[in-house]
Amino acid sequence: MEPKNQYTQKILAPVRRVSTGDYLLWGVLLALLLAGLGAWTWQFIEGLGITGMNRPVYWGVYITNFVFFIGLAHSGTFISAILRIAGQSWRAPLTRAAEAITLFSLPFGAGSIIIDMGHPERILNLLFYGRYQSPIMWDVTAVSLYMLSSIVFFYLSLIPDIAMCRDRLTNVPRWQHRMYEILALGWNHSPEQYHRLEKVLDGMAVFMTMLVVTVHTVVSWLFGMTVQPGWHTALIGPFFLLGAILSGTAAVVIVLAVLRKVYKLEKVLHIGLFNSLRKLLITFVLGWFYMMIAEHLTIGYSSMTEELIVLTDKFSGTYALIFWGMATFVFGIPLLVFIFKGKNHIGWMVFASVLINIGMWMERYIVIIPTEVSPRMLPVMGQGSYLPALPEILITIACFAGLILLYAVFTRFFPIVPIWETAQELPGQVHIPETSPATSPAASD
């Protein structure tokens, strides 16, 4: 007997058909993705010389994208794993939407490193000649394990719903039904299966929480372990981590609002969820701001010449516009919006969340480029300059298009709201989520 959920039909409705509008959207996104692929081929043939990177600017927007997408990927783990451990049952309707962001942004994060290498086959050098002296090896280990664990975590919680698609969606194309049969692994909704699944997901949530901290700390150490101005600080780990969780949670708000509107899931993805996320976002915005002050204060207090060059460049020099723009987008406007306008207003929440993500991309850029342009050994290395070139811009657009494409396609073949996790009753037990989908806004705020 499958779980009893009054919204099963509503949740499965988007899975039943692919509209002309979908094909149109997929076509546009695919075209952008192909344009990026073309730019990558161009770069592969001509070499990294066609990018804006030069000596001493070895890292450009590819590494910016790498840090940004890995950060975005923290949304799923945060919502699913950390809130699962904390026993926050209100998160149930949005877990899959959040985990899907993780799953689909990780390949573009990890892929950005490979694109930055110029020749992708150079990744094999890590396997044949890798030494643990280098932070890149720590990064490869952490990101690979995180990607694998995220896929498993996501798939395990999807199995019962795939089984429901297999049993209920009998009128879909034959290949699609066959896909459900294979992916469901013979799931038959027995109480013992659910018991074991919950047990494993609980255990994995602890492991995933450890991974989420490790991954972004290790990503920050790629910077921190180089003795470069602005990077060589112990605060860079928590600063990166908090930024990642902030941008990931903001991305969840954007995705939920779109899903709710496009797939008419207003009753399932109710306003109470947005109000709960709003409170989390206020906390993260304040935490991020504190970390930003702590980071720049400790660096500035040292008054070391090479540190001050980079700091001045950010505060009042070449990068001042991006720096203060970033601070306004991530902290100033969102905080005001969340406090004064966000409650019960999804439009305002989305507006602030979009600003946060634009700001967080700028933040990744501002962490990397000013330091690269004015490295520690400035008299030897020389003053650099950097502006992204056409291939970098095309590849960056392609990465975002690819992420949206994967997400859009996924939501047309699999239920984006977990049916069994939001069910009123699971086989063999009565399971009523504390925050049921019909909860009123006031109840959870």
Next chain:
Amino acid sequence: MDIGALVHTFFDNAGPGGVVVLLVIVAACTVYYFLTRWIVAAGKKNDPNNPEEQPVSMDA
């Protein structure tokens, strides 16, 4: 046995890093494979196949 020298060799030499990455990934794959099997296998013990409990097709 000089453990310090062993650790030093591990960190300083080209090669062991790649082996460690592969070992971690293979170990994780193995654990996840058996966990998935263990979860799914619970349903095979008492597969009811009860016609009364079959869900109603949405497309029928």
